Amino acid sequence: MAIRIVKTDAPKEKVSADKLGFGKVFSDHMFMMEYEDGQWKDPRIVPFGNLSLHPASTVFHYGAEIFEGLKAYRRDDGGVQLFRPEENIRRMNNSAERMCLPQIDEKLFMEALETLVRIDESWVPSAPGTSLYLRPFLFGNDPFLGVHTVQTAEFLIIASPVGSYYKEGLQPVSIMIETEDVRAVRGGTGYAKCGGNYGASFRAGKKAEEKGYSQVLWLDGVERKYIEEVGAMNVMFQIGDEIVTPALTGSILPGVTRKSCIQLLKDEGYKVSERLLSAEELKDACRSGALKEAWGCGTAAVVSPIGHLMMDDEVFTINNNEIGAVTQHLYDTLTGIQWGRIADTRGWIHKID
Numbered sequence: 524m525a526i527r528i529v530k531t532d533a534p535k536e537k538v539s540a541d542k543l544g545f546g547k548v549f550s551d552h553m554f555m556m557e558y559e560d561g562q563w564k565d566p567r568i569v570p571f572g573n574l575s576l577h578p579a580s581t582v583f584h585y586g587a588e589i590f591e592g593l594k595a596y597r598r599d600d601g602g603v604q605l606f607r608p609e610e611n612i613r614r615m616n617n618s619a620e621r622m623c624l625p626q627i628d629e630k631l632f633m634e635a636l637e638t639l640v641r642i643d644e645s646w647v648p649s650a651p652g653t654s655l656y657l658r659p660f661l662f663g664n665d666p667f668l669g670v671h672t673v674q675t676a677e678f679l680i681i682a683s684p685v686g687s688y689y690k691e692g693l694q695p696v697s698i699m700i701e702t703e704d705v706r707a708v709r710g711g712t713g714y715a716k717c718g719g720n721y722g723a724s725f726r727a728g729k730k731a732e733e734k735g736y737s738q739v740l741w742l743d744g745v746e747r748k749y750i751e752e753v754g755a756m757n758v759m760f761q762i763g764d765e766i767v768t769p770a771l772t773g774s775i776l777p778g779v780t781r782k783s784c785i786q787l788l789k790d791e792g793y794k795v796s797e798r799l800l801s802a803e804e805l806k807d808a809c810r811s812g813a814l815k816e817a818w819g820c821g822t823a824a825v826v827s828p829i830g831h832l833m834m835d836d837e838v839f840t841i842n843n844n845e846i847g848a849v850t851q852h853l854y855d856t857l858t859g860i861q862w863g864r865i866a867d868t869r870g871w872i873h874k875i876d
């Protein structure tokens with residue numbers, strides 16, 4: 524299916540790198556197409572702008588929405604590249620399956636990403652740590668209120684130049700274990716990247732913020748015993764000489780950054796375990812000094828060191844509230860590959876030029 528292109532006749536002013544922040548500025552174009560009568564129609568790039576939707580549209584009432592997040596990186600030689608985009612495409616279709624939303628042809632999806640990045644190439648910033656964040660999203664758009672699986676849907680990709688996540692170096696964050704709310708349960712939508720998971724997480728996030736913590740550490744929704752994720756990132760711990768990350772039990776989002784960290788660490792000979800990790804085990808490891816490092820990982824931050832961990836009113840300090848060697852190494856290696864300063868030996872880089 525050919526992608527139709529309608530270019531804007533009113534390109535916007537670019538915003539300087541220090542004023543970008545995250546997800547506040549948008550490029551000149553967006554990709555969109557509609558699903559109707561069992562097929563996707565009219566894939567096109569159009570000027571970025573507002574949507575007009577029926578007030579009964581399924582997405583507003585029953586939360587039929589999924590999304591993805593990946594970045595286009597500017598190399599030192601001026602070229603532009605994506606990091607493992609096929610992982611995001613596959614995950615989006617897994618999320619769609621869970622939510623009874625239509626599948627997207629993988630080749631068309633990739634072409635849509637490439638075409639949008641090419642057309643808005645001048646929006647890929649070049650200052651250190653900056654990138655063009657790509658946000659594909661898909662929602663049910665039936666114009667009636669009956670509870671039903673979706674017959675019509677809309678798929679869009681918007682692009683937002685984003686600033687460096689770390690303006691003053693990698694600062695460790697403080698997080699607290701959430702013991703009341705849960706993010707997801709097995710059999711639910713935890714492994715799908717759907718907006719509804721976020722809606723359900725805001726209350727705990729707000730409570731943590733009020734107490735001076737930047738994120739919550741989620742426990743599993745069934746036994747409320749096992750560590751799952753931190754805020755909207757996957758989480759990893761170095762306990763003794765073992766790197767531990769919660770196993771993908773169905774309620775955890777399978778992060779591309781998580782998968783990449785595991786691969787890098789294994790390739791370098793680290794012992795990496797994907798397994799159940801209880802809050803009790805983590806507390807014991809804090810007390811005994813076995814917990815060496817802890818970090819969150821996700822596309823936006825790459826890795827985010829955890830300096831303080833609050834569990835049941837006890838606050839533990841990790842690695843002196845400083846970034847640890849493994850966390851720093853992962854950050855340097857991943858960002859090195861993403862921005863093209865370290866050779867990609869694993870086929871993770873998808874060049875746009």
Ligand SMILES: *Cc1c(COP(=O)(O)O)cnc(C)c1O
Binds near residue numbers: 716757780820823
């Ligand atoms: C997107 C997301 C992540 C991180 O996934 P990446 O592919 O590494 O960006 C982790 N947890 C949740 C809940 C997410 O939505």
